[in-house]
Amino acid sequence: MSQRVTIADVAKAAGVSVTTVSRIINGHYEKMRPATRKRVEDVISKLHFVPTASAQRLRQNQGHVIGVLVGDISNPFSSLLAKGIDDVLKQAGYDILLMNTNNSLDTEKRALQRLYQQQVDGIIVQPNSGHFNQFANVVKSNIPLEIVDREVWDLPVNVGTVTSANKDACYRLGKLLVDRGYDNIIAISAHFAEASGQIPRIAGLETAANDFGLSYHNIETRGHDRQWLSSAFTHQLAQLSGRTAVISLMGPVLFDLLSIFREHHLTFPKDFGLISFDDWEWSQYVGNGIFLLKQDMELMGNYAAHRLLTQVEDGRIAGGTTILPVKIVDHPSI
Numbered sequence: 369m370s371q372r373v374t375i376a377d378v379a380k381a382a383g384v385s386v387t388t389v390s391r392i393i394n395g396h397y398e399k400m401r402p403a404t405r406k407r408v409e410d411v412i413s414k415l416h417f418v419p420t421a422s423a424q425r426l427r428q429n430q431g432h433v434i435g436v437l438v439g440d441i442s443n444p445f446s447s448l449l450a451k452g453i454d455d456v457l458k459q460a461g462y463d464i465l466l467m468n469t470n471n472s473l474d475t476e477k478r479a480l481q482r483l484y485q486q487q488v489d490g491i492i493v494q495p496n497s498g499h500f501n502q503f504a505n506v507v508k509s510n511i512p513l514e515i516v517d518r519e520v521w522d523l524p525v526n527v528g529t530v531t532s533a534n535k536d537a538c539y540r541l542g543k544l545l546v547d548r549g550y551d552n553i554i555a556i557s558a559h560f561a562e563a564s565g566q567i568p569r570i571a572g573l574e575t576a577a578n579d580f581g582l583s584y585h586n587i588e589t590r591g592h593d594r595q596w597l598s599s600a601f602t603h604q605l606a607q608l609s610g611r612t613a614v615i616s617l618m619g620p621v622l623f624d625l626l627s628i629f630r631e632h633h634l635t636f637p638k639d640f641g642l643i644s645f646d647d648w649e650w651s652q653y654v655g656n657g658i659f660l661l662k663q664d665m666e667l668m669g670n671y672a673a674h675r676l677l678t679q680v681e682d683g684r685i686a687g688g689t690t691i692l693p694v695k696i697v698d699h700p701s702i
Contacts, residue, residue: 373417382411384683386510387489396432398461404682432462434676435483435491437476439518439561441468443620444648445665446494449517452669453492460677462489471496471560484509490680492672495520498563500527512679514686516672518563526687530672532663534565535572537694541615541643541661542576548702550641551610552583554601556625557617559590566617569645573615583608589621598628605640613702616644626654641702657699668692 375393379386384404391400392408411417434457438446446468454464465488469476476496483491484505490512493503500522506513507527515529523529545553555573557566570586577584585608587600605612614636616622622644629635636642636655643659644651651658675686 373415375417378408378411378415378417379683381415382408382683384408385512385680387680388683396461399677400681433486433488434462434464434673434680435479435486435488436464436466437469437479437483437491437493437495438466439469439471439494439496441466445517445619445646445663448648448665449494449669452666453516453673454669455666456670456673456677460673460681469496473497473502473562477502480506484511490514490676492516492676494518495563496561500524503527512676514672514676514679516668518561518565519568520563524687526685528675528686529689530668530675530692531689532565532668532692533694535568535575537661537696538569538572539576541696542573542580542582544696545613545641545702546580546582548641549611550582550613550702552608552612553577553585553615554604554608554612554640555584555586555615555617556597556601556621557586557588558621559588569617583610589624594624594627597624598631601625601628602632611641613641613643616642619644619646619648622647622651622658636701643702652699655701657697658701659699660695660697662695662697664692664695 375386375389379389382389388404389408392405397405436450436453438450440446450466457464465483465486467479469479473496488511491506492514494517495515498521500520503513513527515523515527517531519529519531553573555570557570559566574584576582585604587604589597614625616625643661645661646663647658647660651660671690671692678684678686
């Protein structure tokens with residue numbers, strides 16, 4: 369009878385993950401609740417489970433590894449996000465296998481396949497795909513999964529997400545701009561991923577513009593160089609009357625804008641107001657400082673890692689969405 373009971377049977381009966389059962393088999397109890405350990409051990413005894421050599425090797429061979437996929441490792445946002453994840457997992461005794469998907473759907477798909485083959489204990493993804501089908505095999509393989517930063521539109525309720533209040537922050541920004549006498553918004557975006565975090569930001573700005581009577585315009589830079597952006601921006605600015613706020617919807621875009629402003633001898637807030645998402649602490653030294661909407665990337669990584677550990681350690685599904693606030697840093701660039 370005992371030979372027919374598998375490690376998956378024990379995990380199901382105890383309501384935990386296979387990796388949790390395997391850790392107990394191999395004596396790895398770090399960061400594990402005593403009640404969880406006792407429940408699993410009781411089920412092992414009740415079912416007369418005898419672990420196979422392969423089950424005993426599972427933790428020994430793969431040993432506390434979490435796969436982390438980020439969209440663009442060269443972007444400081446992704447780097448700080450990964451650091452926040454690693455800070456939590458390292459304390460819990462896990463290593464991370466960090467992979468850069470380069471905002472590519474194909475690269476993301478191949479990276480996920482590699483993580484299946486590596487038998488990682490869980491996966492945290494800053495997704496490129498906006499559709500859950502890209503990640504469905506993770507759930508089918510009973511690998512704990514957490515989505516971070518960007519939103520997957522058709523995500524099942526049993527898969528968790530940690531993101532920022534992008535849409536709400538941009539809506540509140542629209543109201544603030546009206547209160548400060550602005551008439552127009554020019555947003556500069558760069559959609560490198562299908563599931564871009566800029567999508568809810570644009571939605572928030574568009575809704576605010578409609579509700580508060582602002583003129584709204586978006587310039588999408590993907591596939592174009594700085595010279596094209598320079599021409600598109602100056603042309604759009606010349607068409608508008610009244611006060612205009614220019615909003616960089618991602619930190620790296622701000623570098624291009626500052627170069628363009630210098631090229632055309634444009635200054636802020638004289639010629640327009642300037643606002644940016646995220647800056648990694650450097651924009652305070654530009655002029656008298658740039659008005660910012662800031663996300664705490666490391667905190668976001670912390671939350672995603674803690675939520676994933678809930679699944680890996682306890683076998684509890686951590687579905688739903690955790691939304692972190694976006695902080696306004698009011699500098700005199702508007």
